[in-house]
Amino acid sequence: MLLRASSDAVGAEVDLSAAVEDAADGGVENGAILTAFAEAVVRATDDLDAARTRALETLGPEKFVEAAATVGIFNGLVRVADSTGIPSDAQMLERTADVRGPLGFNRWGGAKSSGVAEAPA
């Protein structure tokens, strides 16, 4: 996954469980602010206004817009992958082999398209 590769590139150790845990920072600067913001948008929760305000105040307007853009575009990208059943790239499957099982990714429906599906928990 690109989170690990990009963290490795700057010599940082990332905790990939932040992908599946609420408001986790993963060892990334302002990570908990970012993930809480993403969660509030995707889940449309009542604390969205507060999460947005925290993100804007902490990050500043330029970075806030980038965060909003990333959350927005990935709501489209996940639908591209999941509506077409596109298989994951071989290189990505290889790089994530050690974490997909423990993080539960192999139990998601889309894993079937890449031939690595495990039975749902």
Place this chain on the structure above:
Amino acid sequence: MSFADRRFPVPVRGDMATALRRSWADIGRPGAWWTGPERVAIAALARAERIQRNEPPWNRDRGEPCTPLPEKAVEAARKIGADPAHLDREWANGVIAEIGDSHYVELASVVVTTAAADAFCEAMGIDHEPLPEAEAGEPARERPDGMGDIGAWVPVQVIDWKRANVARALSLVPEGVRTFFRIVAAMYSGTATDFEKMVWDHRPLSRPQVELLAARVSALNQCFY
């Protein structure tokens, strides 16, 4: 003008706003297989369903169907819009058997563009952009060459492909690729060269920050890819 600068609570990069405007206008134009009014209807259905994503499908308010679309297209727009984690090959095959693979892929391209733009507005704290006016005209009905089977539910470009698979997922409808991946470049990846770099200097956020957001959104949607 859509996505007018005055609507944003804080300034949005010019190239991002321009890309959103262009892709939004594309939704209202005749596509390769659907007319402008049909494409706007697809966007409207996907939006209405996605807004109710926290409700189970059987409990959503859908009102009276008032659409030029076939029943299976209505179902697909709603399901891709609001329940992407619950799609599977059998379901997609059933839709494709009714409406055709090209129509299905173009429909998906409209839904994903709408979902991305709507989620961006929600993140920014502004109302969804009004849907574009539908333009008159006939679909081009052109199917590209070089399509093949790589195990996806739809044919994709197979000639000399060296990029990520997701970038060819919609390649059966090149107009759909242009519409959606224009905003992908502006909102996330930058150029192909930018994307290959693991250290980003073309965005205010660091790449690990961007990828943490990407990973979290993907996981919340239970997206394996």
